[in-house]
Amino acid sequence: MADLALKQTPTEAMIGSLTLPVGGWSDTARKDALARLQGMGLPQRRDEYWKYTRPDTLIQPEPVSAALRGSDDVALFDQIDRIKIVFVDGVYDADASDDLAQEGITIDRLADMPTDLHWARDLYGTLEKNGQTPVARPLAVMNTAFAPDGMLIRVTGKPSKPVNFIYRRRTEIADAMLHHCIKLDAGAEMTLLENGPVAARFNGVLEVEVGDQAAFHHVRAQGRDHEQRAATHIFTRLGTESAFKSFTLTANGMMTRNECVIELTGDDAAAHVAGACVGDGADFHHDDTVFVTHDAVNCESRQVFKKVLRNGATGVFQGKILVKEGAQKTDGYQISQSLLLDGDSQFLAKPELEIYADDVACSHGSTSGAIDEDALFYLQSRGVPAAKATDLLTLAFLAEAVAEVEDETLRDEMTGRLTSWLERHAG
């Protein structure tokens, strides 16, 4: 037996360290995911899709450690009347959360495995599985199999308040795995806010089914704790004339991989995904990986990603727009830009277009640049000290991504978070 243990693959070792939740409607999906995971294996360094980001710390069976910095206490979204749903070290905390009974929306806990949620059974792991081709995303498969907790949200109307997932940390060494499912019925609308450091290592999956004429808005602030590692996946499918808009702010974090897999399946739908990232230090690594599939007529997709990197930080962007045959009148836009504040920082970008329809407009661009010296001098010549001027120009650079947040209050919250990060990381 000792020999066998030695010959364990990393995938087997990881699976061996986890417990498969059993008993409930998710069993089928979990077992299916486990089998898929065993078949594909966890990402490895030689995988093309992991060329720029080393998966090592995300797949090691041993838990990782991240110092607690009291970052829970930093207020975000406090100006907004919202439904607070709190997780502590990746476990739902009912006492700290608001009442889940709200108008126009039903909220259940995955761990409770409520028996009558047929819609959840149909959705759980479905969009994730769908998103495994043409590129495998094993960490999401692992999540479907093993995630012990998460929220199941069905939106039937237009709830007046946004839902806010607040992720708190109490333990230095902890893994957290959360799987959320959200289904918006035809014409429904909701806003989801997410913030907090979650855990030393976080694996998150969010599956969002956006019904016809429905609209989903998502604003997420991740990071804060420096040693933190996270691999997150968003899988979404859009119905006719629906909208999906997601924005992520990342500050700090040694290893973050955010994947967003979007499938436009109904005509006249729009999907916007954006990110603003600020990273400081040689051990900062941030990866945005986006895959948009146009499989309907007259849809619009938009990717806007901006990263500010300094003191040897690394940023990665992999973005693909796939326009399937027949997806005419597609309007696809993708921009990824980095502001490198020193020569040691780097930005690695892989923009891709794959188009099988002939009447489409797709554009993509990727740039890396330094601070505009003329603008810097202009500001200095008006008396603004160089450091402050650099901060102003840094915020200005990120503004295009932040502008993707439609709600003004939320947009100001994001700008405020970036401003305070710059002030804390002066110099």
Place this chain on the structure above:
Amino acid sequence: MLSIKGLKVKLEDEDKQILKGVDLEVEAGKVHAIMGPNGSGKSTLSYVLSGKDGYEVTGGSASLEGIDLLDMEPEERAAAGLFLAFQYPVEIPGVGNMTFLRTAVNAQRKARGEEEMSAAEFLKVVRARAKELKIDAAMLKRPVNVGFSGGEKKRNEILQMAMLEPKMCILDETDSGLDVDAMKLVADGVNALRSEGRGFLVITHYQRLLDHIQPDVVHIMADGRIIKTGGPELAIEVENNGYAGILAEVA
């Protein structure tokens, strides 16, 4: 006020001498104009005084009220009271004009150990000054100079000058790209700021700006030196005869 002695400047990256010994004294309350053909070093002088990178001072000195300018960072020179109105004001996407102005005003106040201006007070002052320059509220909200017409950019420069209340103002080709009406507006803005405690150095190709901003002293610059100094009549001579006559006379 502004005292320049034997100032020699070359390009940092190139072995090219631009200023070959400039001597100039601008007194408080006076308007001095510098005229000269293209490539004479007029703009370089303004950049060197305000601290732009890319130039190397190889000799001479420049001081403002006795304080050595050349050793200071650009922002320190600004806080000391120097202001340059740019020939080509820089567009800064993403930075609101109002934020920019308030940051600048308060940064200078802070550097001088003065109290920062409150948001309400600032708003009141900036609205009044903007109105005089026919700068509307929309222009104040837009990103700095982005999408501004040539005239709007120059008026925005004068607005900054009015808000920062510098001791020494350098205007670099402020008339370039302006039609007659815009030039009048800009000149009125400048004239409103003329005062006993403030010096002006107006750099221009043409005499027409000097019809609106009447100088006390006119200098002719050529090949990195001031070659002739006189009264306002010198500008008229240039307008009538070009630079050729003066250049020949000096040579």
